[in-house]
Amino acid sequence: MRMQPxxxxxxxxxxxxxxxxxxxxxxxxxxxxxxxxxxFEEIVPTYTAVTVYYNPFSQTYDEIKRVIDMTLSTYKHARHIPHTRVHTIPVCYEETVAPDLLAVCETNKLTVEELINLHTKPVYFVYMLGFLPGFAYLGGLHKKLHTPRHSKPRSFIEAGSVGIAGGQTGIYPVTSPGGWNIIGRTPTSLLKSDEHPPVLLRAFDCIKFRSISLAQFEREVNSHD
Incomplete structure (x- = not known):
């Protein structure tokens, strides 16, 4: 391990x-x-590091580093991993809500059914959150689904859109610009304003995607209105 300001x-x-x-x-x-x-003010896990935030008006770098060193001195004997939360996320894989579905199939020489099977089979691990509030970076995408992101991002991606970029898959929690290939959309909201933290997914959670029809998708969307 290496620490730096x-x-x-x-x-x-x-x-x-x-x-x-x-x-x-x-x-x-x-x-x-x-x-x-x-x-500490906040602790943020990422793909390969942990960032510790502190109040520089009440603590110095050296003081915080000593606390970290002392705490991690017990690391070799510690296993502090709580029970992993597993979320089942319904996804509609229909062209109506998935503008890149057929293009991703063509790029990877797959049928739509094969793409759906490959995308819904794994249990995905949430490595970290970033890019947008509640946007989870997931590990576990099948190699047959790896697809380069768009060279020119779209200016408008619907909230709930499920995309692929390179070897990653993820869900847009809010409407935003984006360059990922959109292969589906979920009616499940990833933002929870009445909870703390106000997001559905957290680092170290797991996700399982479940395919639903367009009719099911529309019913669930309408039930939230």
Missing amino acids: LGDSAIRIEVGQTITMQTNRRIQDIYHLLKQRRE
């Missing part, structure tokens, strides 16, 4: 340099160990 109010703890579950298991351990301390 990140601006004047954070310390980045580099755990590895490649995106693997082995690296992430270490990140989970470190994250949950540090979460037990009260000296």
Whole structure:
């Protein structure tokens, strides 16, 4: 592990340099160990590191680094991973809500049915959140579905759109610009304004996609209105 300052109010703890579950298991351990301390403002896990934010007006870099060093001195003997939450997310894989569905099938020489089977088969792991509030970066996409992102992003992607970019898949939690290939859409809202934190997905959760028809999708969307 390597620690270095990140601006004047954070310390980045580099755990590895490649995106693997082995690296992430270490990140989970470190994250949950540090979460037990009260000296930090926020702790953010990413693909290969953990960033610790602190108040620079009441604490110095050296003070926070000492707290981190002391806390992580027990790391070799710790396993602080809580029960993983698993979410089943319904997705409609229909051209009406999936403008890139056929293009992704053509690129990867798949039928729509094969694409749906490959996309709904894995249990995806949430490595981290970023890009947009509640946007989860998922690991576990089948290699046959890997598709380059658009060279020119769209200016408008509907909230709930399920996309593929390179070897990743994800869900747009809000309407926004984006360059991912949209292969489906979920009626499930990823933002929960009455909860804390106000998002459905969190780092270290798992997701299973479930295929639904366009009629089911429209019923669920209408039930939320």
